[in-house]
Amino acid sequence: AQKVTQTQTSISVMEKTTVTMDCVYETQDSSYFLFWYKQTASGEIVFLIRQDSYKKENATVGHYSLNFQKPKSSIGLIITATQIEDSAVYFCAMREGNNNNAPRFGAGTKLTVKP
C-alpha cells in the first residue's frame, strides 16, 4: 500500500531565504508520480510541481524545485527567494503508476514566511 509522510508540522523562515520541505513515500510500484500542492489560508488547493519516478532530473517550476532522492524514497520541495505570499500549507502526494489508483497525500507542512 502506498503511504506518504511529511514529518515537519510547521516551518518558519525569513522572507527572501530558501526553504526545504521534506516528504518520504512508500510504494511497491516501480513507476509512480510525486506531486506537491499548496493550500492557502482561504482553503484553495493548487498544484505546484510534479516528479515522474523514471526521470533522474529534478523538476523545476519558477521558484519551486524538487530534490528527488529515489534510493531514499524522498521528494523534498525547495522554495527559493521566499515571499510572504508563499505562506501556506504544502502537501506532498503520490500516485502509483497502475491505472486503478488515486493519489494519497501527506499530512502537510505549514510554512510561515516572515518579513
Next chain:
Amino acid sequence: GGIITQTPKFLIGQEGQKLTLKCQQNFNHDTMYWYRQDSGKGLRLIYYSITENDLQKGDLSEGYDASREKKSSFSLTVTSAQKNEMAVFLCASSTGLGGRDEQYFGPGTRLTVL
C-alpha cells in the same frame, strides 16, 4: 480553463442524519475524487471514480456512499452523521488515470454535525 463547484458550501446536520454533498466540474475530466480534511490534517481519500458510473473505494469509505451518474458530477453521501463531527470535504478532478495528471480541487464543503 474550468471550475469545480461544490454545494453546499456549509452543511450542518444532526447526529444520525443522512447528508449529501455535490460536486460539479466543467473541465470534461474523466476522473473525480472525494477527500476528507480534518482540521490541521492532510487529505484522506474517501471515494473516486474513473468514469461515469464507476466507483472505487478509498481508504476512508466506511460510512460513505458515492454516486457518479454523469461525467460532470460526483456526489458523496454521509450515511449516518456522527455527533461532533467536523471536517471539510474536498472534491477534485483530473484528466484520467494516466498517473501523471495533476488534480484540480473545489473549494470544499464544511460539515458540522450537532
